[in-house]
Structure formats: C-alpha cells, structure tokens
Amino acid sequence: MILKVLNVGKSFNGLIVLEDVSFELETGTITSLFGENGSGKTTLFHIISGFLPPSRGKIYFKGESIYDKPATEIDKLGIGRTWQFPRVFKNLSVLDNLLLASKKHPGEHVLNYLVNPFKIWQEEKKRKEKAVRISYDVGLSDKLEEAAGRLSFGQQKLLSIGMLLINEAELLLLDEPFAGLNVIMVDAISKLLLQLKEEGKTILMIEHDRKKAKAISDKVLYLTKGIIREDVGVA
Amino acid sequence: MNYFLHILIVCEIYIILALAMNLLAGYSGLLSLAQAAYYGIGAYVSALLLTQAGLSFSLSLLGAICFNLIISFPIIWFASSLRDLYFAIATLAWQIIVSAILYNWQAVTNGPFGIMGIPKPGFGGFVFDSLPSFASFSSLVTLSVLLFFIGLHRTPLSRCFLGVRDDQLAMMSFGKKPSYFKSWAILISSGVSAIAGGLFAVYFSYIDPSSFTLDESILIICMVLVGGLGAIRGSVAGALFYVLLPEVLRFIHIPDSIAANVRMMIYAVLLILVVMYRPYGFFGKYTFE
Numbered sequence: 001m002i003l004k005v006l007n008v009g010k011s012f013n014g015l016i017v018l019e020d021v022s023f024e025l026e027t028g029t030i031t032s033l034f035g036e037n038g039s040g041k042t043t044l045f046h047i048i049s050g051f052l053p054p055s056r057g058k059i060y061f062k063g064e065s066i067y068d069k070p071a072t073e074i075d076k077l078g079i080g081r082t083w084q085f086p087r088v089f090k091n092l093s094v095l096d097n098l099l100l101a102s103k104k105h106p107g108e109h110v111l112n113y114l115v116n117p118f119k120i121w122q123e124e125k126k127r128k129e130k131a132v133r134i135s136y137d138v139g140l141s142d143k144l145e146e147a148a149g150r151l152s153f154g155q156q157k158l159l160s161i162g163m164l165l166i167n168e169a170e171l172l173l174l175d176e177p178f179a180g181l182n183v184i185m186v187d188a189i190s191k192l193l194l195q196l197k198e199e200g201k202t203i204l205m206i207e208h209d210r211k212k213a214k215a216i217s218d219k220v221l222y223l224t225k226g227i228i229r230e231d232v233g234v235a
Numbered sequence: 236m237n238y239f240l241h242i243l244i245v246c247e248i249y250i251i252l253a254l255a256m257n258l259l260a261g262y263s264g265l266l267s268l269a270q271a272a273y274y275g276i277g278a279y280v281s282a283l284l285l286t287q288a289g290l291s292f293s294l295s296l297l298g299a300i301c302f303n304l305i306i307s308f309p310i311i312w313f314a315s316s317l318r319d320l321y322f323a324i325a326t327l328a329w330q331i332i333v334s335a336i337l338y339n340w341q342a343v344t345n346g347p348f349g350i351m352g353i354p355k356p357g358f359g360g361f362v363f364d365s366l367p368s369f370a371s372f373s374s375l376v377t378l379s380v381l382l383f384f385i386g387l388h389r390t391p392l393s394r395c396f397l398g399v400r401d402d403q404l405a406m407m408s409f410g411k412k413p414s415y416f417k418s419w420a421i422l423i424s425s426g427v428s429a430i431a432g433g434l435f436a437v438y439f440s441y442i443d444p445s446s447f448t449l450d451e452s453i454l455i456i457c458m459v460l461v462g463g464l465g466a467i468r469g470s471v472a473g474a475l476f477y478v479l480l481p482e483v484l485r486f487i488h489i490p491d492s493i494a495a496n497v498r499m500m501i502y503a504v505l506l507i508l509v510v511m512y513r514p515y516g517f518f519g520k521y522t523f524e
C-alpha cells in the first residue's frame with residue numbers, strides 16, 4: 001500500500017465538498033476516480049498534493065503522515081500531479097519545461113555554483129538527455145524548442161505528463177489526462193500508463209471517459225456526495 | 236570627445252541598472268519600484284566608505300554590495316507575501332521611505348546637500364582621474380556585469396527564475412520553493428545595483444538624494460520595458476535608448492525652460508506607444524498580463 005486516505009473531509013466556508021473520504025492505493029496499480037462535475041475530485045487532488053489543507057482526516061504516503069506537509073515537500077517524497085487545466089511554463093520551451101520539472105538539480109542551489117560548478121554542468125547534460133528521451137514518450141520530440149504556451153491544449157497535457165515522468169514521481173495523480181486528446185493520443189497515453197505501471201509506478205486518475213479509463217484500471221473509485229465508493233477488479 | 240566619453244559612462248551606469256532590474260521584472264516577474272533606492276544606498280555607502288572611512292574603491296564597493304544585500308530584506312519579505320500589484324505598491328512605499336531617509340538623516344547623508352569630494356578610484360598607484368581612463372575603467376566594470384548576466388542566463392538557476400515568473404504553483408508542484416528563487420533574484424539585483432551606485436558616486440564625485448528618487452526607479456523600469464522584458468540585449472538597448480534620446484533631442488533646440496518637461500512627456504508618449512504597439516519591447520520575450 002502506497003497511499004492511505006483516512007476520513008478526509010473538506011468544506012469551503014460552510015459548503016461541504018468532501019464528507020468522509022477513505023481509500024487505499026496499492027503500489028503498482030492504476031485506479032480511476034469517477035464522479036460528477038463539482039463532486040470534489042480535483043479538490044481531493046489538491047489535498048493529497050498539499051495545495052489545500054483538509055478540514056479533517058489523515059493521509060499517509062508510504063506510511064508517513066503527509067496531510068500537513070507543504071506541496072514542495074510532498075513532491076519531494078514522490079507524489080506528482082497534473083492539473084485539470086494544464087499548468088506549463090508558458091514562455092519557456094518544452095525542453096526547459098521538462099528540465100524545470102526534474103528533481104534535485106544541483107544547479108538550482110546558488111551555493112553549488114561556488115562549491116561544485118562542474119557537477120552542475122554534468123547533471124544538466126544528463127538531464128537534457130533524459131528530457132529528450134521523455135519527449136519521445138509523450139510525442140513532443142519535434143517541439144522541444146517550441147514555447148509551451150504555443151502548444152495546443154492536448155499537447156500541453158502531454159507535456160505535463162512528461163514533466164511528471166522526469167520528476168520521477170512514484171505516485172502520479174492525473175487530473176483528466178484524456179480530456180481534449182484525440183483517440184490516437186488517448187491510446188498512446190493509455191499504453192504509456194500501463195508501461196509506467198509495469199515499472200512499478202502507482203497511478204490515480206480522474207476521468208470522465210469511463211470506458212477508456214476502466215480499460216486500464218485495476219480499481220475504480222466513485223465519489224458521490226462527498227463519499228467514496230469502491231469497485232474492485234473491473235479490468 | 237569628452238562629451239562622448241561622458242555619455243558612454245552614463246550609458247554604462249544605466250545598462251548596469253537595467254540589467255539588474257531585468258533580473259527582477261523580466262526574469263522573476265517582480266515589478267519592483269525600489270531599484271533607485273538600492274542604486275542610491277549603493278552610492279551613499281560607497282561614498283561614505285571612501286570619504287569618511289578612507290577605504291579604497293574596491294573595498295568601499297564591496298561594502299556597499301554587502302550593505303545592499305542586508306538591506307534587501309524588506310523586498311524579500313514583500314515578494315514572499317505579496318503578489319503582483321501589491322508587491323509593486325509595497326516596493327513603491329519602500330522607495331519613498333528610503334528617499335526620505337536620504338533627505339532627512341542629515342548626520343549621515345548630509346541631507347539635501349549631499350556628499351562632496353568623492354575621490355576617483357585607483358589601482359596600484361594609478362588613479363582613473365582623466366575622463367578616458369575613467370571611461371575604460373567603467374567599461375571594464377560594465378562588461379564584467381554584462382558577462383555575469385550572460386553567464387547567469389545559461390544556468391539552471393535562471394530557468395528557475397523564469398519558472399517562478401510563469402507559474403508559481405507549478406514550481407511548487409515540482410518541489411521548488413518560489414520564495415527561494417525570488418530571494419536570490421532580489422539579492423543579486425540589489426547587489427548589482429550597488430555597483431552602479433558606486434560608479435555614479437566616483438564618476439560625479441558628488442551625490443545628493445535627488446538622483447535616487449521614485450522618478451529614477453520609474454525610468455529604470457521604462458528602460459527594461461521598452462527594451463523588452465527578459466532579454467539581456469533588451470536591457471542594454473533600453474538603457475541606451477533612454478540615455479541617448481535626450482541627447483538627440485538636445486539638437487532640436489527646445490528652450491531650456493521647458494526642456495525637462497518636454498523630455499518627460501516624450502518619455503511618457505514613447506512608453507505608451509511601446510506598450511500599445513510592441514508589448515514585448517524591442518527584444519522582449521515576455522509581457523506582464
């Protein structure tokens with residue numbers, strides 16, 4: 001078990017969005033989260049990834065309590081997320097977007113420039129190679145120099161998945177990865193997700209396309225009226 | 236000849252200021268209106284260390300840079316707690332406070348009378364007191380600053396500054412603290428502004444608070460905006476543009492009594508035109524939304 005969500009509740013000044021949410025995710029599985037518009041799926045992602053504090057409840061990642069940790073810490077522990085409306089660095093190239101998503105780059109600490117500048121360039125080179133590899137996985141290899149803001153909506157989604165890959169997240173929270181993508185790209189992403197699962201990654205995704213999502217899921221969660229219901233073994 | 240060397244030196248001082256501003260506004264999305272405050276503090280600290288403590292220019296400049304780093308804390312604090320327009324307004328207030336201190340803390344700054352008799356810099360017995368020698372010296376300093384920024388531009392660190400500018404939440408979701416990068420951008424920018432202040436002080440041998448007011452901050456921002464945010468050559472071009480423009484206007488023979496006002500109006504009109512028709516400035520890569 002990699003993630004355990006226990007009795008999480010969230011209300012926004014009186015409006016109860018999440019009533020009592022509990023579920024667990026096993027390592028190396030794909031889980032889909034379904035629910036009506038406004039049922040609180042994205043809110044749940046904000047809470048797990050540390051962008052919103054839960055009103056109550058506990059969250060454990062690999063046994064460690066994370067519900068009160070800031071977003072930056074949660075990413076470092078290995079939880080990566082995408083956003084329903086992709087957040088890419090619009091004025092930066094696709095390559096720079098990927099590089100910015102990579103973790104623990106020594107070149108991001110000012111003191112390292114004094115202590116060990118050589119290491120920075122070594123790492124930069126390694127990470128560039130990796131970024132290029134990942135750009136092939138998400139079908140953006142011919143757009144490396146393009147500003148991310150000029151990519152189409154679908155391409156920006158692909159890029160944000162690529163950014164999670166280079167971020168080396170163990171648990172990927174994907175907010176509607178298929179929405180706005182054409183059939184070919186949906187199949188490509190599905191394949192990519194299955195391959196990530198083989199590599200031991202855990203995926204929790206919000207989707208409205210139930211058929212496509214179920215096709216690759218080990219488990220399905222339904223969020224209705226602030227409570228999670230679970231279906232196992234749909235695949 | 237002397238006229239051109241004088242213009243060159245003034246251009247260089249503004250190039251340094253514009254480059255420092257560009258790191259804030261262009262790279263990190265921090266529209267600070269207090270750049271002239273750091274320019275001024277840099278000039279005053281170097282001038283005081285030169286005249287009162289009798290230190291050499293390099294030591295005085297080092298002192299001024301360190302002092303600016305320490306006194307950057309209000310801007311760092313604003314940047315970590317305020318966004319966009321609120322940040323700009325807070326820095327505006329800070330600029331006005333610093334101006335007021337320079338005018339009124341007579342015991343240290345000598346108030347509106349300023350500090351006189353600031354000695355020229357020297358190196359191993361040679362003093363850069365002729366205009367050509369000083370111009371070479373200031374060119375060397377400016378070139379070093381320019382190379383520093385070109386080098387910085389290629390580092391992963393500068394990518395993080397740009398990332399903070401584009402999307403802070405995304406930065407956080409990748410484990411990077413926006414406030415860390417904002418703080419460093421602010422520190423580097425104020426440190427570099429001190430260099431411009433030091434050069435100004437030793438070049439004119441005289442400083443008073445009127446050179447470091449809010450007007451000056453706005454001028455520096457205009458340079459960066461017109462040149463283009465986020466582009467190093469934009470900052471250089473913007474500084475040249477704003478320093479050379481009045482010199483060109485001089486040849487049109489506007490009566491002295493209204494020249495200053497006409498100049499300000501032309502600045503303003505040009506800025507409006509640029510914002511309307513070229514939102515990216517001459518070479519910009521980014522525009523405030």
Ligand SMILES: Nc1ncnc2c1ncn2[C@@H]1O[C@H](COP(=O)(O)OP(=O)(O)OP(=O)(O)O)[C@@H](O)[C@H]1O
Nearest residue numbers: 012015017035036037038039040041042043044084
């Ligand atoms: N910061 C906030 N302040 C107040 N209300 C909020 C806030 N964030 C979300 N809500 C409310 O919480 C509810 C759930 O929103 P959420 O975005 O989580 O839904 P969702 O399940 O992701 O919907 P969709 O499928 O349309 O994306 C909505 O009614 C929304 O208005």
Ligand SMILES: [Mg+2]
Nearest residue numbers: 041042043084
């Ligand atoms: Mg949503």
